[in-house]
Amino acid sequence: MFWMFFVLLIFSTGDCILIGKRDNNILIGNIYKSLWNITQSQCICEMMNSNGIISTLNYFSINQTCQLFYTNDSSILIAFNLNSSLIFMNQSAIYMSLNQITSTSPSSSSSTSSSSSTSSSSSTSSSSSTSSSSTTSSSSSTSSSSTTTAAAPGWTTTGNMSFAREWHTASVLANGSVLVASGIGSAGGYLNSAEVYNSSTGIWAITGNMNFARQYHTASILANGYVLVTGGSNGTDLNSAELYNPSTGTWTTTGSMNVARFYHTASILTNGSVLVTGGSGSAGSPNSAELYNPSIGTWTTIANMSIARSFHTASILANGKVLVAGGAGSGGFLNSAELY
Secondary structure: OOOOOOOEEEEEOOEEEEEEEEEEEEEEOOEEEEEEOOOHHHHHHHHHOOOOOEEEEEEEOOOOEEEEEEOOOOEEEEEEEEEEEEEEEOOOEEEEEOOEEEEEOHHHHHHHOHHHHHHHHHHOOOOOHHHHHHHHHHHHHHHHHHHOOOOOOOOOOOOOOOOOEEOOEEEEOOOOOEEEEEEEEOOOOEEEEEEEEEOOOOEEEEEOOOOOOOEOOEEEEOOOOOEEEEOOEOOOEOOOEEEEEOOOOEEEEEOOOOOOOEOOEEEEOOOOOEEEEOOEEOOEOOOOEEEEEOOOOEEEEEOOOOOOOEOOEEEEOOOOOEEEEOOEEOOEEOOOEEEO
16 A cells, blocks of 8 residues: 555543545545644644644644644545645544545444444554554445545635725736635725635635725736736725735835726736726726836726726737626617727
8 A cells, every 4th residue: 555544542531533644635625723833743733732622633744734624524535735734533433435434433433333433442542552453444445435535626715814805806826826815805804914824734824914995906926926906895985006026015106097996907918018097096997008018017098998998808819919708887788899
């Protein structure tokens, strides 16, 4: 078998706790909480002291972070990940099939197979760690022949954001992380917070706050890797713009747009400039458009669109032109389209 468990027998009030570990794997599931700047031993202790709330954890040695998971899953999904360890506690039978680990709780193991029941009694006895390890491995191979199910395509949960939000933006950075910025919170307040999702670990980390809280804004990835956020609203229509530096995790203001707008579009042209079109504002839906020059951080007003619109789309074509389509105007929904 190309994988193995290590077993620790830890005695507490006369009970024996069986701990299993699988290196270079992570669990994908319902996270109870995440901890930072913590050792693996401290993370295991946190799991053991949870009074049964937690039975599985991911530990990432590269940045000393720990994810603790609820114990309410009978089938759990794992994925390969370097510099990580999947650690679990008091499982009567646990085995791997492709990318899936199925865990049978002690209450259901007796109805599943006799070997699972035997493993459960062995793991709670005070026998030597060697015999417990072999018993666990034996029950794993026995039960896998009868209850293994293939992992099916579908949705799995990952780490929760630090803040509930809507009308935010999400931008994929050059390193594969995802920057979520601003929006409106669950209490109805506008947010200036931002956070970054690590796609390798499934963990969110708070990054620098924006200079302006906003919703209905746009976020564009520039050629230099910076993120340009434009416009939006926070009770006041905004013409401000700011840049996120992924290397430092900080925001700096840049030149303001000539027109305050939200529900607009922002498109990165082949020359690196950013075209902003339409949207909504205090005076209605403007038909104006403007270009941002990333080299000097300024905006230039260009020719107006033929029709004022918001909630529209803007697409970069193969020939470099921008197709703007649909949306809503002063007379209602639009079926018109135009090219820049």
